[in-house]
Amino acid sequence: MSGRRLALLAGLPLLVVLVLPVVGLVAGTGPAELRAALAAPDTRAALGLSLRTTALATALLVAGGTPLAWWLSRGRHPRVVAAVQLPVVLPPAVMGVALLETFGRHGLLGAPLAAAGLSLPFSRAAVVLAQLVVAAPLYVLTAQAAFRGVSEDALLVARTLGRGPLGAWTAVALPAALPGLVGGAALAWARALGEFGATLLFAGNLPGRTRTLPLAIYAAMERDLAEARAVAVLLVAVALALLVGLRLLATREDADG
Amino acid sequence: MxxxxxxxxxxxxxxxxxxxxxxxxxxxxxxxxxxxxxxxxxxxxxxxxxxxxxxxxxxxxxxxxxxxxxxxxxxxxxxxxxxxxxxxxxxxxxxxxxxxxALVLAISPEADWPDGADLRDLPRLERIVVGDDGVPVGRYTAAFLDAAAARYGANWLAGVRAHVVSRESNVRLVAAKVAMGEADAAFVYATDVAAFPALRAVPLPADLAPAAxxxxxxxxxxxxxxxxxxxxxxxxxxxxxxxxxxxxxxxx
CATH class of the missing domain: 3.40.190.10 (Periplasmic binding protein-like II)
Structure with a gap:
């Protein structure tokens, strides 16, 4: 038996455990239930809200996370890396309480925010912030790994050819790391879509305003399990489309470059 | 090994x-x-x-x-x-x-709720949290609000609804939001107020709020x-x- 086949054989049980629950979820849901869930105004509102908030959270994450990941990739910063990794380890509900203790009325920044006329809890901004925080490690760490492959020599060559620091970075580092960046962004986006615990505590749960797809699933679970399952299948479909779609985009760009 | x-x-x-x-x-x-x-x-x-x-x-x-x-x-x-x-x-x-x-109205210690205020004043508060319709406390709350609208008027009900900022999935989440001061008022059970001594409880008229x-x-x-x-x-x-x-x- 070849090494590859042996590896697949050894990894197969894990793959089955990962895939089977999704199969179970989808198998219990017929097209009629899916259509009914999609037609429900509550589900559509939750889907629209989820797509808008996660798109914004991912855009903010890419804007801030890319420079951070670049800086991390150029040196050794174990403590900063640990800080970035922290949301992976913390239960999301704890993260929700932490966000309240920071941005809530009585939080660290509560008084200055109130003075500025800003109130985050129970708002859409809170939904985005919760998604941003829990998804951040997935993007920053993937981007950092992608940037690690960019050599200082290549940057230096671009500089000697007359490019400025930013010009050299966009000409050399960005294209080389792009597949990794896109893959990281897709993963972060999908994680943001599934965000539940931090949102529940920090942003509350109001239909049409802060009730995202995962919160809608939780609410539906209390009324009707079939409906909850149908909305969950919808969430899985959107997340898979994101993961696969963006990955295809990344590999195509990789092939073109 | x-x-x-x-x-x-x-x-x-x-x-x-x-x-x-x-x-x-x-x-x-x-x-x-x-x-x-x-x-x-x-x-x-x-x-x-x-x-x-x-x-x-x-x-x-x-x-x-x-x-x-x-x-x-x-x-x-x-x-x-x-x-x-x-x-x-x-x-x-x-x-x-x-x-x-008993279903009660719990008021946060920081909320602007003078002594002698009653249910009629509820729409003046900024943030109200209730239970979702799918959970028992939410169903009791919805039944109470409907019954109360007949006494206090449709404007009162609209005023209350306009200030509902969250519909939580269990009563402890409702109580936690008001106990932390993030919400001004919430409909919870008398027992939840007993668990958070800082909260003030406003009893609801018994004819409008049947016991859970x-x-x-x-x-x-x-x-x-x-x-x-x-x-x-x-x-x-x-x-x-x-x-x-x-x-x-x-x-x-």
Whole structure:
């Protein structure tokens, strides 16, 4: 038996455990239930809200996370890396309480925010912030790994050819790391879509305003399990489309470059 | 290496092949958290060596877990619907109302709520949190608001609804939001206010807010003798005293 086949054989049980629950979820849901869930105004509102908030959270994450990941990739910063990794380890509900203790009325920044006329809890901004925080490690760490492959020599060559620091970075580092960046962004986006615990505590749960797809699933679970399952299948479909779609985009760009 | 495998085996064995539990597993609604915690300790004090276990969550989540095969002796629901549904499905028997609870308006200590303010002033508060329609406390709240609209007017109801910032999935989440001061007011049970002493409770007119009825059932999959033991203890003098201490009313 070849090494590859042996590896697949050894990894197969894990793959089955990962895939089977999704199969179970989808198998219990017929097209009629899916259509009914999609037609429900509550589900559509939750889907629209989820797509808008996660798109914004991912855009903010890419804007801030890319420079951070670049800086991390150029040196050794174990403590900063640990800080970035922290949301992976913390239960999301704890993260929700932490966000309240920071941005809530009585939080660290509560008084200055109130003075500025800003109130985050129970708002859409809170939904985005919760998604941003829990998804951040997935993007920053993937981007950092992608940037690690960019050599200082290549940057230096671009500089000697007359490019400025930013010009050299966009000409050399960005294209080389792009597949990794896109893959990281897709993963972060999908994680943001599934965000539940931090949102529940920090942003509350109001239909049409802060009730995202995962919160809608939780609410539906209390009324009707079939409906909850149908909305969950919808969430899985959107997340898979994101993961696969963006990955295809990344590999195509990789092939073109 | 062999000792390591033996250790793993021992650990797995301890987890799986345990002898029949010497105490009941009780699925209890989130609003029973404090009272049942004390009842558990009291039951164990009367049954040396036995270990009662509590699983606390929203009534609907517990009903779902019972349906999916979570092995337990008793299910104590915050409303009749979830308990009766399990009885109708043949998974539970002997439903009984064992306590009542009153819906109240809880006011945060920081909220602008002068002494003498009453329900009419509710729409002046900025942030109100309620339970979702799918959970018992949310259903009681919705019924109360509809009944109250007939007395205080449609404008009052619209004013209250406009300030609802969240519909939480269990009563403890509702109470936590107002106890943390993030919300100004919330509809919770009298027992939740008892659990958060900083909160002020505004009683609701009894004719508009019927008491919540707590119903327990014995689960068919569980050990019948253990279930009976727990349920008898629940309505014993000691059990009733603990329930009353936590703000629960006696069954009608």
């Amino acid at each position: 062999r000792w390591a495998w033996l250790a793993v085996g021992a650990a797995l064995g301890a987890g799986c092949g345990r002898a029949a539990p010497a105490g009941p597993t009780v699925l209890a609604a989130a609003s029973l958290t404090d009272a049942f915690g004390e009842l558990e300790a009291a039951w164990e004090a009367e049954h040396p060596g036995a270990d009662a276990r509590l699983v606390l969550a929203g009534s609907q989540a517990l009903a779902l877990q019972a349906r999916q095969g979570l092995r337990a002796e008793v299910f104590a629901s915050a409303d009749e619907a979830h308990a009766r549904a399990l009885v109708d499905e043949g998974l539970a028997r002997d439903p009984r109302v064992f306590a009542t609870n 009825r707590y119903v327990d059932v014995s689960l068919v999959a569980g050990d019948a003798a253990l279930a009976d033991d727990w349920r008898t203890f629940l309505v014993s003098e000691r059990g009733r005293a603990i329930l009353a201490e936590h703000g629960f009313g006696a069954p009608p």
